[in-house]
Amino acid sequence: MRRIKIPLLPFMVTGVSLFIGASNAWSRGAWMTPARESNPPGTYSGVFSDIILPNEHIHGKVTDNNGNPVAGVAVRIKGKEQGTYTDGNGDYGLDASQGDVLIFSSVGFETQQVTVGEESNIQVKLVSATTTMNEVVVTALGISRKETSLTYANQAISGSAVNDVKSDNLMNALNGKVAGVDISPSSSGVGGSVKVIMRGNKNAFGSNQPLYVIDGIPMSNGSNANGQPNGTYGGGADGGDGISNLNPNDIASITFLEGASAAALYGSQAANGVVLITTKKGRIGKAQIHYSSSFTVSSISYKPKFQTQYGETPNGNQSWGAKLATPASGNNLSTFYVNGQNYTNSVDLSAGTAQAQTYFSYANTKANGVMPTNSLMRNNFTFREDANFLNDKLHLEANINYVTQKIHNTPLQGLYLNPITGLYLFPVGIDINQYKDKYGVPVASRNGLPTMNWVANEDVQSNPWWLLYKDPNFSTRNRVIISVAAKYEFTNWLSLQLRGNTDRTADTYEADLSAGSNPVNVVGSNGSFTGNSQAFTQTYGDAILSFNIPMQSNLKINGVLGASITNQNTVGQSYGAGSGLAIPNVFILQNVLTSSSSPVSTLPANH
Structure with a gap:
């Protein structure tokens, strides 16, 4: 009910009391209060004192x-x-x-x-x-600007672009969809990292990867302690990257900012460009639940052609021996590789009022690579809450993401532990299936302990199936990202925003090399056990004062004033092979024989 004061208006009536209720001549719900004092005899005076307007x-x-x-x-x-x-x-x-x-x-x-x-x-x-949506783009620090006012190139991609064809790394789904951006998946199977190059390489020796920013906050895109193997002889597993941990269904849009001026607010860490990711939030309206399920099949893109005219060399490790009477048929790559599969199921809930909006999502990804035994299992949980207070002047938001991931048998790169080496060097004219079905043979002198069965005795090649089943590797990741933000609008042209973020990633990696493996790959005769564990924490905070002074002329005055702070901390341990295992094929740290120095070392602290 609204109570409105109205000037007192005297009315003189004789012999009657005057009451006005819901008269058509006056506003609904108005009434007149009689004034009994100082009225002449025989008269009745009344005034309109308060008019109440009902709902x-x-x-x-x-x-x-x-x-x-x-x-x-x-x-x-x-x-x-x-x-x-x-x-x-x-x-x-x-x-x-x-x-x-x-x-x-x-x-x-x-x-x-x-x-x-x-x-x-x-x-x-x-x-x-x-x-009007096409005229406004999200720029650095999550600030919206009209596209016509920008002095640098930018490209916006809707979230549906990463959901049309599901991938274990959402950036792979953008391959070929963004002009001037080269997106290359690695050869490390499911869970491997992706290389994103914007407008060509800019650094001959360092990284050319862009900076990833989620809802205005820079994100860690680091791998586990293995890093990104670049050596020719290799032997290490791809440590993955951070961008692959995100749930594609949580993405509302992705904007690519190119050029130095586009990333000026992020400093040198954005020298290679910025990829801005805007996530979904709760919608005003009735509660809505969306469920999606997808299944994709992948295969190797092409197979190199091998000569079929000449057989094996005398030592059995090459294919340039005597000419075959009949050209060989068959393809060893088809015998080894399989079709990859990706199952992704996701569900999200969105609900809210004008004062508060809620968003929750869960996604499960199960993927198998084109190399047998290479698999990934990932679970994503997301919860976000947005709220408005003080007549919509104060906006609060909180967001938490939790990721758990397990990868089995990441394909190793280089020569020694790479299955492709043995496949490529396998002599023409010999049936490879005999080594597939019987990749290990028992050794009587070692109580039947198997040793690798292969056509050649060479350091750079091993039986591919032995590497898969007897020399596996395992990695896990648990990641939590917590973000909070508060924005207060003093006026329609002046606002202050405070944000904070904590991103913690815990990784483990383990490689089990069985007894009987290629001697160049193991230490001792009982096998080797190596691995590492790492915890990386990034803390970020910023304060931004934004102003957009209204002007009557075409001259516009707007800008931001703020500061940010980032702290990164890495702790962990790595354990080497030592002098090998005391008991064959028992892959625990307590079974590692120590040499003159401890096989366990602390990873360099990074602050």
């Missing part, structure tokens, strides 16, 4: 540009907690008083405000926001 039921329909009803539109009274939503026919109804301002908002439409007058039936036509 009236306001109703109507909300339609789009084409006159179609719009469901789920949030309708609320400005500055109050009251609100409702349109039904499936676009109809709404709520109680409001004259002078109240109704705010109509919905995703994909421009927000409209209507002042309640004498009419109780208010029809609203929402204007599509698709024409």
Whole structure:
């Protein structure tokens, strides 16, 4: 109820008391209070002292540009907690008083405000926001700017681009979709890292990878302690990257910022460009649940052609021996590789009012690579809450992501532990299936302990199936990302934003090399056990004062003033092979024989 003061107006009546209730001549609910003191005899004087305007039921329909009803539109009274939503026919109804301002908002439409007058039936036509969304892009620090005001190149990709074809690394799904950006998946199977180069290489010796930013906050894109193997002889596993940990279904849009001026606010860490990722948030309206399930099949892109005219050399490790009477047939690569598979199931819940919005999602990814035994299992949990207070002047948001991941048998690179080496060097004209079915043979002198069975005795090649089943590797990752932000609008042109983020990643890696493996790969005769564990923590915080001073002329004055701080800390241990294992094929640290120095070492601290 609204109480309105009205100037006192005297009325003189004789012999009667005057009461006005809901007269058509006056506003609803008005009444007159008689003044009994100092009235002449036989008279009755009354005045209008307070007129109270009660809430009236306001109703109507909300339609789009084409006159179609719009469901789920949030309708609320400005500055109050009251609100409702349109039904499936676009109809709404709520109680409001004259002078109240109704705010109509919905995703994909421009927000409209209507002042309640004498009419109780208010029809609203929402204007599509698709024409204006293309003019506004997200720039550095999550600040929105009109595209025409930018002095650098940028490209925006919708979240659907990474969900059309599911991949264990969301950046692989953008390959060929962004001009001037070269996206190359690694040969490390599922869970491997991806190389993203924007406008060519800029560093001949260091990294050329861009900086990834999630909702305005820089993200760690690091691998485990193995890093990214670059050596020719290799032997190490790809440590993966951070961007692959994200759930593609949580992505609302991705923007690529190119050029020095695009990334100036992030400093030297953004010298190779910036990839801005905007995640989904809860929507105003009725609760909505979305479920998606996908299944994709992959295969090797091409097979190199091998000569089929000449057989094995005398030592059995080459294919340039005597000419065969009949050219060989078959392909060893087809015998080894399989079809990769990716199963992704995800569900998300979105709900909210004008004051608070909630978003929750869960995704499960199970992938198998084209190399047998290479597999990945990942679970993603996301929870986000947004809320508005103090007449929408204060906006708070909190976001937490939890990722758990297990990878089995990442393909190793280089020569010695790479299955491809043995496949490529295998002599032409010999059936390779005999080594596939019987990759190990028992040794009587070692109580039947198997040793590798292979056509050649050479340091750079091993039986591919022995490497898969007897020399496996395992890696795990547990990651938690927590972000909070608060933004207060002092005026419509001045606001202050405070943000904080903690990103903690715990990685483990283990490589088990069995007794009987190629001697160049193991220490001693009982096998080797190596690995590492690492915990990386990045803490980030910033404060940004934004202003956009209104001007009557074409001159615009806007800008940001702020500061940020980033702290990174790495702790962990690595354990080497020592002098080998005391008991054959028992892969635990307690079974490692120590030499003159401990096989366990502390990883260099990184702050």
